[in-house]
Amino acid sequence: GQNIDQPTEMTATEGAIVQINCTYQTSGFNGLFWYQQHAGEAPTFLSYNVLDGLEEKGRFSSFLSRSKGYSYLLLKELQMKDSASYLCAVIKGSNTDKLIFGTGTRLQVFP
Amino acid sequence: DSGVTQTPKHLITATGQRVTLRCSPRSGDLSVYWYQQSLDQGLQFLIQYYNGEERAKGNILERFSAQQFPDLHSELNLSSLELGDSALYFCASSARLAYPKDDTQYFGPGTRLTVL
Numbered sequence: 617g618q619n620i621d622q623p624t625e626m627t628a629t630e631g632a633i634v635q636i637n638c639t640y641q642t643s644g645f646n647g648l649f650w651y652q653q654h655a656g657e658a659p660t661f662l663s664y665n666v667l668d669g670l671e672e673k674g675r676f677s678s679f680l681s682r683s684k685g686y687s688y689l690l691l692k693e694l695q696m697k698d699s700a701s702y703l704c705a706v707i708k709g710s711n712t713d714k715l716i717f718g719t720g721t722r723l724q725v726f727p
Numbered sequence: 728d729s730g731v732t733q734t735p736k737h738l739i740t741a742t743g744q745r746v747t748l749r750c751s752p753r754s755g756d757l758s759v760y761w762y763q764q765s766l767d768q769g770l771q772f773l774i775q776y777y778n779g780e781e782r783a784k785g786n787i788l789e790r791f792s793a794q795q796f797p798d799l800h801s802e803l804n805l806s807s808l809e810l811g812d813s814a815l816y817f818c819a820s821s822a823r824l825a826y827p828k829d830d831t832q833y834f835g836p837g838t839r840l841t842v843l
Binding site for chain 1: 729731762772785817833839
């Protein structure tokens with residue numbers, strides 16, 4: 617199956633830390649992406665994980681556990697502009713670059 | 728600005744009609760992808776072209792077709808339009824086929840299609 621599960625909505629306060637989880641079915645897994653999408657705009661690339669562990673990029677970090685079929689995106693020092701949808705996407709198969717997207721997590725940051 | 732351009736930005740048409748959406752990839756990118764995003768659904772992969780040839784197919788209806796031209800721009804043709812085809816259509820491009828860490832898909836601004 618292709619199920620990629622993320623929470624539908626999350627809320628957080630400016631300056632706080634939020635963790636957005638993503639689970640997927642592990643068969644054929646070959647990489648995971650996180651994208652940010654503001655309403656009505658194009659998704660923009662945040663991170664890519666293919667090996668287990670944490671990838672840090674400024675205020676954003678992404679973690680992957682391949683054996684558990686689990687990833688999270690960690691956003692630190694939240695800002696109002698971080699209010700957006702966060703999309704988890706998986707590549708399945710070794711000779712493909714087709715991305716399968718989850719339905720996304722809508723994050724609202726409050727002052 | 729991702730470097731991927733899409734035209735038109737908005738399109739309003741009637742059921743039964745046919746439309747063409749256009750995408751120009753980033754300079755040097757060989758792969759073009761088309762996605763559909765409806766209000767109640769996530770991004771759905773439709774089709775991918777690489778250097779002019781169809782590479783992968785997703786949930787693309789038979790009423791929809793696409794092609795990539797020698798100059799690498801791509802067009803998505805939607806025919807016999809239905810109300811349910813109203814959505815945001817995104818094009819994305821990437822340099823190569825495989826996914827090394829630094830090769831990702833860059834999305835264009837999208838075309839918002841409204842079918843009345």
